[in-house]
Amino acid sequence: MQRTLIIFKPDAMNRMLVGRILTRFEDKGLRLVGMKLQKSARSQVEKHYEVHKERPFYNDLCDFMTSAPVIVAVLEGPQAIQVVRSMLGATNGVEAAAGTIRGDFGLDKQYNLVHASDGEDTARAEIDLFFKPEELVEYTRAPDSWIVS
Numbered sequence: 001m002q003r004t005l006i007i008f009k010p011d012a013m014n015r016m017l018v019g020r021i022l023t024r025f026e027d028k029g030l031r032l033v034g035m036k037l038q039k040s041a042r043s044q045v046e047k048h049y050e051v052h053k054e055r056p057f058y059n060d061l062c063d064f065m066t067s068a069p070v071i072v073a074v075l076e077g078p079q080a081i082q083v084v085r086s087m088l089g090a091t092n093g094v095e096a097a098a099g100t101i102r103g104d105f106g107l108d109k110q111y112n113l114v115h116a117s118d119g120e121d122t123a124r125a126e127i128d129l130f131f132k133p134e135e136l137v138e139y140t141r142a143p144d145s146w147i148v149s
């Protein structure tokens, strides 16, 4: 089992797409182990996107991510990091394949609806940045035995 951090970005919130996107993750069988609504502190967003610090879009990206509340969540499942990134599609909605979340709902590279961790180390660091250990819940759901053999 693997965990990954996702963020419903301000565009997903303002476009009221959270429910429809979350349904896709639930339908896939991924388990929510943490979730909260927050207006992110600028310092938290700057740290989260530190790797992009030298990129020309970094400041705009930090402005965007603090412009409205977001929903941060942790999803769990087999190879959850790769599974979620495949479901999201390419960064830019214009290039994302039809059938992916960005391919179906987006047309932009900054307004790309959902962030997801891109590797095991980043997932661990991002989960630690956004969640306290006690905010993550371990549990099983009735259909779990029919989702993973």
Ligand code: CMP
Residues within 6 Å of the ligand: 052, 057, 061, 091, 109, 110, 111, 112, 114, 115, 116
């Ligand atoms: P995300 O997966 O959250 O990781 C970095 C974010 O930077 C990305 O999604 C986009 O929202 C944004 N981004 C990536 N490339 C560009 C770009 N060329 N111009 C503006 N924003 C970008």
